Amino acid sequence: AQxxxxxxxxxxxxxxxxxxxxxxxxxxxxxxxxxxxQYPNQGLQLLLKYTSAATLVKGINGFEAEFKKxxxxxxxxxxxxxxxxxAEYFCAVSDQRRYGGSQGNLIFGKGTKLSVKP
Amino acid sequence: xxxVTQTPKFQVLKTxxxxxxxxxxxxxxxSMYWYRQDPGMGLxxxxxxxxxxxxxxGEVPNGYNVSRLNKREFSLRLExxxxxxxxxxxxxxxxxxxxxxxGTRLTVV
Numbered sequence: 001a002q003x004x005x006x007x008x009x010x011x012x013x014x015x016x017x018x019x020x021x022x023x024x025x026x027x028x029x030x031x032x033x034x035x036x037x038q039y040p041n042q043g044l045q046l047l048l049k050y051t052s053a054a055t056l057v058k059g060i061n062g063f064e065a066e067f068k069k070x071x072x073x074x075x076x077x078x079x080x081x082x083x084x085x086x087a088e089y090f091c092a093v094s095d096q097r098r099y100g101g102s103q104g105n106l107i108f109g110k111g112t113k114l115s116v117k118p
Numbered sequence: 119x120x121x122v123t124q125t126p127k128f129q130v131l132k133t134x135x136x137x138x139x140x141x142x143x144x145x146x147x148x149s150m151y152w153y154r155q156d157p158g159m160g161l162x163x164x165x166x167x168x169x170x171x172x173x174x175x176g177e178v179p180n181g182y183n184v185s186r187l188n189k190r191e192f193s194l195r196l197e198x199x200x201x202x203x204x205x206x207x208x209x210x211x212x213x214x215x216x217x218x219x220x221g222t223r224l225t226v227v
Contacts, residue, residue, distance in 0.1 A: 009158060034216075043208060043218040044161075090160060105151070105176070106216060108160040 002027045002093045006109035014117045019063075019078040021112050023091030026072065033074040034092040034106065035065055044090065050074060061085070086116045120144050124209050124219035131199045131226045139194040139222050141209030149212045150192035151176075152184060154205040155221075161208065167192055199226045 007022040025031055035047040048059025055067040065076045074091060091109040125140045143150065148169045153161040163176030165184040173184050181203060183195045192211075196203055204226045209219040 043220045044216075045218075046215065049215070105163060105166060106161075106210075108153075108162070110158055110160040 002031065002107050004091050004093050004107055004109035006089075006091050006112050008112055009110065010113045010115065012115040012117060013081045015083055016080050019076070019081045019085065019114065021076040021089050021091075021114065023065075023074045023076065023109060024072050025074060025091075025093045027093055032094045033065075033067060034094070035059065035063070035074075035076050036090045036092060036108075037061075038088045038090065038111075040087070047076070047089075081114075081116045083116050083118065086114055088113045121217050122209055122211055122219035124207075124222050126222060127220070128223050129225070131196075131224065133200060133226060135199050136195065136197050137199065138196075139207055139209075139224075140191070141193065141219060142191045143209075143211040143217070144190065145211060145213070145217065146189070147211035147213045147217075148189070150186065151210045151212070151216075152182075152192070152194045153208045153210065154178065155208060156205050164194065164207075199224075201226045 003026045005024045013019055033050040036044040037047050038044050047063050048057045048065055050057050050067045058064045063078045065074050067074050088111045090111050092106040094106045122143045151166045152164040154164055155161045162178045164178055164182050165176055167173045167186040170189045173186055185193045207222045210216050
């Protein structure tokens with residue numbers, strides 16, 4: 001069974017500081033990994049995804065994540081936080097092969113709320 | 119390009135009442151999903167439909183039923199609402215990537 005663990009339900013950083021949101025996964029098959037962002041009272045927006053190509057994945061809004069198989073991790077980073085980054089972030093894993101090419105079911109972590117202090 | 123449309127956006131029910139949450143997508147996606155989001159729990163899969171004519175249970179199916187009416191529409195029904203079903207419900211569809219609706223905020227009193 002696949003699962004995702006996000007370390008830290010709340011993370012607070014100062015504007016301009018490094019953002020690091022941690023995600024560890026468990027999967028019996030090579031996983032597809034995702035980071036989503038949710039702004040207050042909105043749906044989920046895809047930040048980036050890993051689908052077994054390059055291990056360093058660049059996403060929108062300056063975010064990137066690195067797939068480390070040896071550590072079963074897929075941490076999200078951004079060099080310099082902006083006030084507009086304040087949101088909740090979700091890491092997710094799927095087994096893409098289950099449906100012969102479609103994305104399969106996403107299993108989500110519990111989320112990390114990012115606060116950015118001025 | 120509407121994407122995934124959910125109705126209603128807000129709903130208050132009394133315990134024991136029934137209702138159907140509607141979801142429609144216009145991207146010709148085969149797979150559709152219903153998730154619920156609760157504070158500190160992330161999103162949990164209720165039911166999914168890998169293709170038109172098929173539905174399967176997810177992680178938390180108890181108290182819910184679904185209907186894949188056609189390729190576009192996937193509805194979620196609460197037959198007898200309970201306060202534990204107070205949540206935000208998200209519908210999604212996927213082909214090569216997921217698209218989420220904007221959610222339905224349901225309160226059961």
